[in-house]
Amino acid sequence: xxxxxxxxxxxxxxxxxxxxxxxxxxxxxxxxxxxxxxxxxxxxxxxxxxxxxxxxxxxxxxxxxxxxxxxxxxxxxxxxxxxxxxxxxxxxxxxxxxxxxxxxxxxxxxxxxxxxxxxxxxxxxxxxxxxxxxxxxxxxxxxxxxxxxxxxxxxxxxxxxxxxxxxxxxxxxxxxxxxxxxxxxxxxxxxxxxxxxxxxxxxxxxxxxxxxxxxxxxxxxxxxxxxxxxxxxxxxxxxxxxxxxxxxxxxxxxxxxxxxxxxxxxxxxxxxxxxxxxxxxxxxxxxxxxxxxxxxxxxxxxxxxxxxxxxxxxxxxxxxxxxxxxxxxxxxxxxxxxxxxxxxxxxxxxxxxxxxxxxxxxxxxxxxxxxxxxxxxxxxxxxxxxxxxxxxxxxxxxxxxxxxxxxxxxxxxxxxxxxxxxxxxxxxxxxxxxxxxxxxxxxxxxxxxxxxxxxxxxxxxxxxxxxxxxxxxxxxxxxxxxx
Amino acid sequence: xxxxxxxxxxxxxxxxxxxxxxxxxxxxxxxxxxxxxxxxxxxxxxxxxxxxxxxxxxxxxxxxxxxxxxxxxxxxxxxxxxxxxxxxxxxxxxxxxxxxxxxxxxxxxxxxxxxxxxxxxxxxxxxxxxxxxxxxxxxxxxxxxxxxxxxxxxxxxx
Numbered sequence: 001x002x003x004x005x006x007x008x009x010x011x012x013x014x015x016x017x018x019x020x021x022x023x024x025x026x027x028x029x030x031x032x033x034x035x036x037x038x039x040x041x042x043x044x045x046x047x048x049x050x051x052x053x054x055x056x057x058x059x060x061x062x063x064x065x066x067x068x069x070x071x072x073x074x075x076x077x078x079x080x081x082x083x084x085x086x087x088x089x090x091x092x093x094x095x096x097x098x099x100x101x102x103x104x105x106x107x108x109x110x111x112x113x114x115x116x117x118x119x120x121x122x123x124x125x126x127x128x129x130x131x132x133x134x135x136x137x138x139x140x141x142x143x144x145x146x147x148x149x150x151x152x153x154x155x156x157x158x159x160x161x162x163x164x165x166x167x168x169x170x171x172x173x174x175x176x177x178x179x180x181x182x183x184x185x186x187x188x189x190x191x192x193x194x195x196x197x198x199x200x201x202x203x204x205x206x207x208x209x210x211x212x213x214x215x216x217x218x219x220x221x222x223x224x225x226x227x228x229x230x231x232x233x234x235x236x237x238x239x240x241x242x243x244x245x246x247x248x249x250x251x252x253x254x255x256x257x258x259x260x261x262x263x264x265x266x267x268x269x270x271x272x273x274x275x276x277x278x279x280x281x282x283x284x285x286x287x288x289x290x291x292x293x294x295x296x297x298x299x300x301x302x303x304x305x306x307x308x309x310x311x312x313x314x315x316x317x318x319x320x321x322x323x324x325x326x327x328x329x330x331x332x333x334x335x336x337x338x339x340x341x342x343x344x345x346x347x348x349x350x351x352x353x354x355x356x357x358x359x360x361x362x363x364x365x366x367x368x369x370x371x372x373x374x375x376x377x378x379x380x381x382x383x384x385x386x387x388x389x390x391x392x393x394x395x396x397x398x399x400x401x402x403x404x405x406x407x408x409x410x411x412x413x414x415x416x417x418x419x420x421x422x423x424x425x426x427x428x429x430x431x432x433x434x435x436x437x438x439x440x441x442x443x444x445x446x447x448x449x450x451x452x453x454x455x456x457x458x459x460x461x462x463x464x465x466x467x468x469x470x471x472x473x474x475x476x477x478x479x480x481x482x483x
Numbered sequence: 484x485x486x487x488x489x490x491x492x493x494x495x496x497x498x499x500x501x502x503x504x505x506x507x508x509x510x511x512x513x514x515x516x517x518x519x520x521x522x523x524x525x526x527x528x529x530x531x532x533x534x535x536x537x538x539x540x541x542x543x544x545x546x547x548x549x550x551x552x553x554x555x556x557x558x559x560x561x562x563x564x565x566x567x568x569x570x571x572x573x574x575x576x577x578x579x580x581x582x583x584x585x586x587x588x589x590x591x592x593x594x595x596x597x598x599x600x601x602x603x604x605x606x607x608x609x610x611x612x613x614x615x616x617x618x619x620x621x622x623x624x625x626x627x628x629x630x631x632x633x634x635x636x637x638x639x640x641x
Contacts, residue, residue, distance in 0.1 A: 044518045046518075070518040070519050071517065071518040071519060072519055072520065072622075073520060073620040073621075073622030073638045073640060074620070074621075074622055077519055093620070093621075093622075096640070097617045097618040097620075097640045098617055098640075133612070134612035134614065134615040135581065135582040135585070135612060135615065189579065192583065193579075193582060193583070202615060203614065203615035204614075204615050204617070204641050242582055245617045245618050245640075248618065249571075249575055249618050249619075252620075252621060253568070253571070253572070256568060256621070268621075268622060268623055269567065269621035269622075269624055270620050270621040270622040270623075270624075272621070410518045410519050411518070412518070413516040413517055413518050414517065414518075414519075414520070414521060414641070415514050415515075415516055415517070415521075416516065441546075441614060443546055443614060444614050447614075483615070
């Protein structure tokens with residue numbers, strides 16, 4: 001068990017668990033957190049899971065933990081770990097079952113005042129246009145051959161099909177296409193699950209949310225992103241659906257044997273891994289990239305239908321009902337990137353599980369229009385609280401492998417939330433606050449109650465205080481669709 | 484337990500209302516606290532019974548209810564390498580039937596030998612699926628022997 005005395009305070013926003021804490025640790029754990037958030041996080045096993053993650057072969061630097069951390073499985077949610085490429089390991093459980101779960105933000109010139117009378121209709125239209133719910137299929141059905149193409153092409157596939165604009169593609173992490181995807185490394189079962197689910201939201205904590213841009217903190221960056229105080233924005237939070245879940249399950253299963261073959265000893269079977277230059281590691285990387293590209297397409301198609309919903313409801317009431325893409329980012333992903341570590345540029349695989357890439361200004365991987373301000377970082381809150389738009393910094397490049405937080409982070413268990421919160425009561429409460437809710441399941445809604453999450457403002461103040469992201473705008477929800 | 488939760492009759496609902504004397508039963512399950520996901524504690528006299536209880540617990544966690552419809556049978560076989568992998572594979576197979584055919588099961592015939600598990604299950608279409616389970620994880624998964632049989636804790640990614 002870890003106590004606060006096991007951590008060394010580096011600053012008001014940064015703590016460290018030294019490598020000497022446990023014999024099998026290969027690197028220290030660096031935690032971006034205030035003392036208050038640290039005490040809150042110590043109620044669950046997030047830090048123990050971070051220590052377990054610090055035992056993976058080939059790690060460099062530190063294992064990092066973001067202030068929205070909470071207990072997951074294997075890695076903690078909010079965990080970042082970099083392994084030396086190609087001889088270090090890749091761990092499917094360190095990326096998660098929902099490969100490339102992420103967030104897309106769309107901005108608009110629609111003022112809240114103008115749209116307010118129609119927000120309930122807008123919630124209904126979004127719910128109708130964007131399929132959601134447990135295991136539900138979507139409006140698109142593709143053949144296996146078409147699915148293979150989609151996995152390789154990513155978002156440009158959606159452009160070819162008329163579901164995207166050039167700007168959408170440019171303003172997506174990696175242009176919505178991660179190279180090296182090989183559908184031949186994806187099981188038939190994953191393909192069977194993936195074919196009917198393109199353009200679907202799913203259930204759980206996934207959502208589509210209409211927000212009011214309540215306050216702008218960096219007017220230049222906001223202007224570059226097309227975000228204007230008092231206007232509406234739209235967030236889409238989802239991932240690779242059953243396709244990604246199956247790919248992760250398949251490889252966590254086959255890697256159980258791989259760790260024995262490579263003589264890797266681990267404290268938790270969910271952390272199974274394989275060297276990236278092994279046949280198993282190469283196969284997983286190729287399959288994971290298929291799921292990543294699938295998820296980019298999934299959010300792209302949902303964005304296309306959300307635009308249709310906006311046009312249908314608001315087109316006749318406002319001058320311009322168009323939603324423009326601000327950015328789309330992953331927060332469950334393994335990426336091969338170059339980072340300066342101990343004064344040396346090194347190629348590494350950055351595992352981000354519940355953590356967002358946050359590249360700073362000047363990075364060549366960013367679209368030209370964002371190169372001066374840094375990469376937009378999207379931090380959704382819970383459905384009743386604020387969300388944030390941030391940008392990556394030079395500090396994030398130096399201290400966190402270009403990463404920052406991904407959300408508010410849970411603090412209350414699901415079992416406690418569903419015991420204490422009645423979904424229908426919560427819906428009424430949120431409606432009373434002017435938030436229009438459409439939810440497939442009241443039981444699911446109660447588990448996702450705002451009270452089950454940390455204070456997102458405290459989380460954002462921490463990453464901002466630590467210097468690994470900078471505030472741009474604060475958004476508040478006005479309509480939420482949940483599966 | 485709140486009143487809304489009571490209205491969600493699920494497979495294995497009878498297990499949920501046990502409080503004081505739960506552990507005196509020969510086999511059963513109960514939900515454990517987990518911040519982000521769902522965790523289940525399951526116990527039974529032997530491995531087939533443990534698999535059955537885990538399945539019932541998983542269905543209860545996801546509020547899975549069977550429709551009043553003709554009963555359907557499914558049969559499959561899984562390789563037996565170790566107890567934990569068999570548990571993950573068995574529950575994952577049930578989740579796949581749920582997503583692919585919208586089916587869940589409440590009758591289990593499980594025949595285990597040293598190399599495989601033969602499964603015959605009977606169920607019906609799922610009525611109004613309420614909650615999604617993404618995957619069955621290996622996190623801290625260890626089937627332990629106890630004085631009364633076997634026990635395990637399972638974390639589901641949701």
